[in-house]
Amino acid sequence: MGSSVADLPHPFDPLSLAEIETAITTVKKAHGDVFFNVVALHEPRKAEMTAWLAAPETAPRPKRVADLAVIAPGGKVYDALVTLDEPKIIKWELLDGEQPIITMEELQLVEHIVRSDPKVIEQCILSGVPEGEMEKVFCDPWTIGYDERYGSSVRLQQAFMYYRPNIDDCQYTFPLDFCPIYAADKKEIIAIDIPKVRRPLSKAPPINYHPAAVEAQGGHRKDLTPINVTQPEGVSFQVKGREIEWQNWKFHIGFSYREGIVLNNITFNDKGNVRPIFFRLSLAEMVVPYGNPEHPHQRKHALDQGEYGAGYMANSLSLGCDCKGSIHYLDAHFPTQAGGVRTIKNAICIHEEDSGILFKHTDFRDDSVIVTRGRKLIVQQIFTAANYEYVVAWVFHQDGTIQPEIKLTGILNTYAMDPEEDTHGWGTQVYPGVNAHNHQHLFCLRIDPNVDGPDNTVFMTDAVPSEAPVGSPENFYGNGFYAKRTKLATTGEAMTQYNGATSRTWDICNTSKLHPYSKKPSSYKLVSREVPGLLPKEGSLVWKRAAFARHAVHVTKYRDDQLWPAGRHVPQTSGEPSKGITEWIGDGSESVDNTDIVLWHTFGLTHFPAPEDFPIMPAEPMTLLLRPRHFFASNPVMDVPPSYSSTPSQLLANGSGVLDAADKISKLAFPNGNGANGASCCSTNGATNGN
Amino acid sequence: MGSSVADLPHPFDPLSLAEIETAITTVKKAHGDVFFNVVALHEPRKAEMTAWLAAPETAPRPKRVADLAVIAPGGKVYDALVTLDEPKIIKWELLDGEQPIITMEELQLVEHIVRSDPKVIEQCILSGVPEGEMEKVFCDPWTIGYDERYGSSVRLQQAFMYYRPNIDDCQYTFPLDFCPIYAADKKEIIAIDIPKVRRPLSKAPPINYHPAAVEAQGGHRKDLTPINVTQPEGVSFQVKGREIEWQNWKFHIGFSYREGIVLNNITFNDKGNVRPIFFRLSLAEMVVPYGNPEHPHQRKHALDQGEYGAGYMANSLSLGCDCKGSIHYLDAHFPTQAGGVRTIKNAICIHEEDSGILFKHTDFRDDSVIVTRGRKLIVQQIFTAANYEYVVAWVFHQDGTIQPEIKLTGILNTYAMDPEEDTHGWGTQVYPGVNAHNHQHLFCLRIDPNVDGPDNTVFMTDAVPSEAPVGSPENFYGNGFYAKRTKLATTGEAMTQYNGATSRTWDICNTSKLHPYSKKPSSYKLVSREVPGLLPKEGSLVWKRAAFARHAVHVTKYRDDQLWPAGRHVPQTSGEPSKGITEWIGDGSESVDNTDIVLWHTFGLTHFPAPEDFPIMPAEPMTLLLRPRHFFASNPVMDVPPSYSSTPSQLLANGSGVLDAADKISKLAFPNGNGANGASCCSTNGATNGN
């Protein structure tokens, strides 16, 4: 190859536009026209990658390989690998009864076919859609999930049906009660699921959030003044390709069609010692089970990442709307089914924010004080899964904490109801004629830890009272309590649930590296408090298909390509047997003690809709923390410049030497108004005697 | 009175400087020189206040009354009330064995006395403090909590002892192992608790966070560029006295010596209909139990608000350090013990922040999109409780959500240890010779609800699977789940624990007001996920004294003056019988169904220290939500101006009419750098075909 090493992609980089084209051309040459559902980075083997990261000048550079899933005429599905340096197909494997991810293009096709299907038209008219108004009928196509009547050999979608009285109306206000089933190979509707009790098209007035609708309701509020965020001296982070450095952190930002943002080789420069923390972090899968048990709603349980892809569904982000301040963007390139390449510009945004007080302490004796403000770095994407939007942010803090944060917004999935109908508690009437079913949003965070090296062990920690009774010598006053640590030594032992009562956390430890003071292992603690159990029952379709959601935590031994806990090809899996994580756990006897492991954490929330969520949901946040514990010698942010610092000796010297580095841009809201006091920064606690 | 009505204080206003002086003068005239521990607003009777709020022009204005607690010579404690319009003592009641709150002045006295006490000096020397260095010995005086050897008739403090090798060193690095007990009336040390196993003064080098110390370790990091936040057109809120209006919210901001910020009469203007939500919100009490069962550490369980006061301990906040942007401040006035008045300037800060995406939705068919950014209002204070700082923020969101948020920072309470000693799991060696004991921070949020009126009912809601088994007709696929609601009809039934497994929430409902669509009662939902149980056991000293912490939720019938759940006078309460909330709950039979109620919610965290927390703790946040559910007809923020909006018809008309109101201040981090794309706002999802 003619390019210099500096021009080569980083081995973790997603495939470039040119690499995708190379892979496609290579396959087309050998196999003619096929549909390209996946053309993505085949991630470097960890052993090779680790060797290269340790010695990039001397170790062999991992080769670039494309990972493909294609559909050939007749619906035959192939997994393939293509080397890119010297284009060559090194794997071409026919699959049996597996369906690759559904692309945006496949989803886009269905609505057109639904609209012209005579049986669908008949059902629309029966429901109350005026004749000749099929262009006002819309559908959200989802994979069928799994339907025991059809199995997995025919590629299917189910179409959730809606009506728009006018072109700009929100169709989720007008759901239809039947569900056509679409077969991809024939491009036709093969069946329609029609409920026993029919629910006619709602006659309620439209409710919309677009400006014209708001104008008709009295207009937008006019009392919000701008808040400007600027960084006149530029940002504090540096980017080289897709590697970023900020506040001792360094990591690589990948982007996968499945998981969206993938963070690799996360290290922290601890006073010159570059310490590994995570080899790879991502949201690896999710499931949104709906709780209405009536047929065919059991099929509503999107495994959005495996079935549609958080990368494929990524929004193109824009300055001043999705992101505020000084923003760096990264694009994403994906194949089109026909063998082109599409680019999502600005699929990832990266920026800094002030994060309030990082630490503060005042000595009550003399009011000597330090106050230091914190900063955070946010790597963010948004993806649209039909009705819902997911805002996924990876927040890095200066103190070594990583905080994945998800906000839910967008629109509820809705179903038709008679306004006087009883929802039987399975849903809520959020607007006349609109039934929003109960559902959960469960996310699987894949943590490939590297806490001071690849060999790590997970401990479960519970806050519990002393076992000794009140009045006993060991616990006379009854106040004793401690952190009970349980080693999760095997994949079986590691299948653990959340316990809110004991504030349960999980510690990812390097037991070979004890802290010099605490004598406890160097660790990162998973602190997660939004951890509902999977509500669909054991043995249910969801329970079978989304095994990762059965426990809050699973731990498996690291193996290459074990990335996605519901399996590689998720659409139309039956869960019998369950793919992915259950296979990797096996009989539960494998050791995950002091070896290269992966921790899978399922968190999320249970959503019982309310009218406030309609017609569009105010963002609902959830978050968790990965915190360094016994990892740093001491507080790792003492060297962040304080805004103000005074010491006892400086105060005794009438303030000589006091550091006042307060932001001089901030100002009083009402400089001449009531109650506003322009006290100089932190100078005293302001205590004065009135007499 | 000569002033016009407009000049009169709002009945919820804290006492003004002049009012405090009036109360003090009145008492002094009648009773001579006494110590003024409390001179505060005696809050208006709710019945009078409600009548006046409903008709301020015609109903009688609630009178201003001062609430006092004074200590007369000989340690006699009196509760008193003084009317302020016509100064008059209307209550003067001698208490028996009760100790009022400890003032900052009382705390300040102890160190001086400790330093000159011969027995303390002897112990210091024994511990290894060089002779003649008593000015390097420091103590954090705490109330004794409760010690069965002394009871409650003598006013006591316990002194946690430390040493500073040099004046600017952090003394918490050098704890001493004994604990003097100070009697306030005699101003002397009456005893010293000395452990059986002695732990000599640490010889470890000091570890400090002040700039000179950081300089000696390599200096502050230099790679942080400024982030400026400005509001060139001013803030979006309006303040009249202590009443604030912002984004349909209106409320009064009080400040109490006990609770700090008190929010009263919180209403939301719902399209012209001003709807009451909360009559009063505050953090009413807290307890920080430490988990080391060895004597005398059981006495370490500060009820900081009842024993010292979140108001009394408030920091004076300063622009550009504690607060960034355009800030409005409110001061606080408190008595001095001798009968003066001290002012804490800027005790409360108020400002707005951008809060990211408020809602967004993209239609995947045509990329028509709306994106609207949110805003929050933050009312904040910080208080220093000896070693710890608590940053308490009340965050108001545009969608009707109120989010109390607490950050912990400051310094760990530390105890001496031999570096080779086993902490037996009751604490962590965070630095050589420094044992930081396990502890909890438990806060009691007092919610006096007024959800569409004073008569409310609390329901407990659990997310549970359908009872019907998989395969049964009612739950064939096993996916059914629902929100199980349990009415808490009596004070006894309302004593409820948190359940993380069912994502338990509590709904404060107005059962007389059903939502027109959902048919469910208008409500505010308490969503709280940091809810550890009280770890000290049933029957323990903490369990007896801090009864509010026994359950996540208690509900009582509203009665005037039932403000503080550990009782009015907290220092040296034995918990036998328990004061406050247990008295108000009584035998558990009182109805709290559809009546004026108060909900008490205990939340917080369990803190197992780690070296990262030392010598100063990076701020650790915790938060909860009060969310409107079935309260608004629909999403209440649709009228917030979007940053960008396009509709299907506008896109068909080549973008004519598309609204682009993106913030024009935001910019690319690297305008000419790699990977940066200046796509116009939200214009398309950027999908382009490569061939």
Ligand SMILES: [Co+2]
């Ligand atoms: Co939802």
Ligand SMILES: [Co+2]
């Ligand atoms: Co703590």
